[in-house]
Amino acid sequence: MITVIGTLKGGSGKSTVTFNLAIWLAMAERDVAVIDADPQATLTDVLDVRREEGFQPMVELLDASRMQDRRGLLKREEVLIDVGTASMDNLRLAVSIADRVLVPVPPSQADIWSTQRFLRFVDSIVGKDRPEVLGFINRGDTHRAVRESDEAAAALVSLPGIRYLKPRLAQRTVYRRSFSEGLTVFEQEPRGKGAAEWNALAAVLYADILA
Ligand SMILES: Nc1ncnc2c1ncn2[C@@H]1O[C@H](COP(=O)(O)OP(=O)(O)OP(=O)(O)O)[C@@H](O)[C@H]1O
Ligand SMILES: [Mg+2]
Structure with a gap:
């Protein structure tokens, strides 16, 4: 299965999520x-460090040129593609070969608007069937008093064309530290809150692995 991790907005956590999911x-x-x-090659850099x-x-x-050969990629069980807007050609190509995106x-109005735009972008791409689009809150609030994550989640739930995934990743220094x-x-x-959140998200994305 080809899973593209993509957004129109920078800094939403694409490379962090792709790296953690791959490992x-x-x-x-x-x-x-x-x-x-x-x-920007962030994923390449973190894999170099590793x-x-x-x-x-x-x-x-x-190599990114392998996106030209969807059939070839499908010989692997799982392919993850990290792509942002620095190359719109790559973003378009990645979405056109994706099984899911x-x-x-992040919990902000700007990110919700940008997600809406991204959904229109996905719809505008002609290729194989429209991939399923899955959205989840990343960099969520850790304080209960702050309601931004709940509001963003509510907005995401009601957006047409995207399936809302309930597990959230909070804004935690462990994501930064581990990545570097x-x-x-x-x-x-392994016993931290970040790991627990991560496992919940991964379990939803790859339910078959844990079943
Ligand atoms: N849940 C999180 N908690 C704390 N920091 C996070 C979290 N997710 C991502 N970050 C941090 O936010 C920054 C942006 O993350 P990342 O590079 O993964 O995003 P991106 O969408 O790939 O960005 P770009 O659009 O620049 O490629 C990084 O410094 C990363 O460590
Ligand atoms: Mg990135």
């Missing part, structure tokens, strides 16, 4: 490969 799948012994379709540190498991990074949505060391949140702090 999680590799740990679950899935045959997983990743494509860094963003010229390789240099010698952390296992590692995941194979495929995963959208991390080439580690996932569940390797960095």
Whole structure:
């Protein structure tokens, strides 16, 4: 299955999510490969750090040109593609070959608007059948008194064309720290809240692995 992690907005957590998901799948012994379709190359950089540190498991990074060959990619069990707006051509191509598109949505009105635009963008792409679009709250509030995440979640639930995933990732330093060391949140702090949130999200995305 080809899963594209994409948004029109920068800094929503695409590379963080792609990296954590890729290692999680590799740990679950899935045959997983990743494509860094963003010229900023953040995913490439974090995988370089991980390789240099010698952390296992590692995941194979495929060249972005491989997106031209959907059939070839489908020989792998799972392919994850990290793509933003730095290359609109890559974003268009990635969405056109995707089985599903995963959208991390930070809890702000601007991100909800941008998600709406992104859904129109997905609809405008002609190719194979429209991929399923899945959205979840990333960088959510950790304080109960702050209601932005709940409001954003409510807005996301009512957006047509996107399936809302209930597990949220909160704004936590462990995502930053682990990433800079080439580690996932569940390797960095396996018993932490970040890892627990992560596992809940991964379980929804790949229910078959845990069933
Ligand atoms: N849940 C989170 N909690 C805390 N920090 C986070 C979280 N998710 C992402 N970040 C941080 O936010 C920043 C942006 O994340 P990331 O690079 O994954 O986003 P992106 O969508 O790939 O950005 P770009 O559009 O620039 O490619 C990074 O510094 C990352 O560590
Ligand atoms: Mg990125």
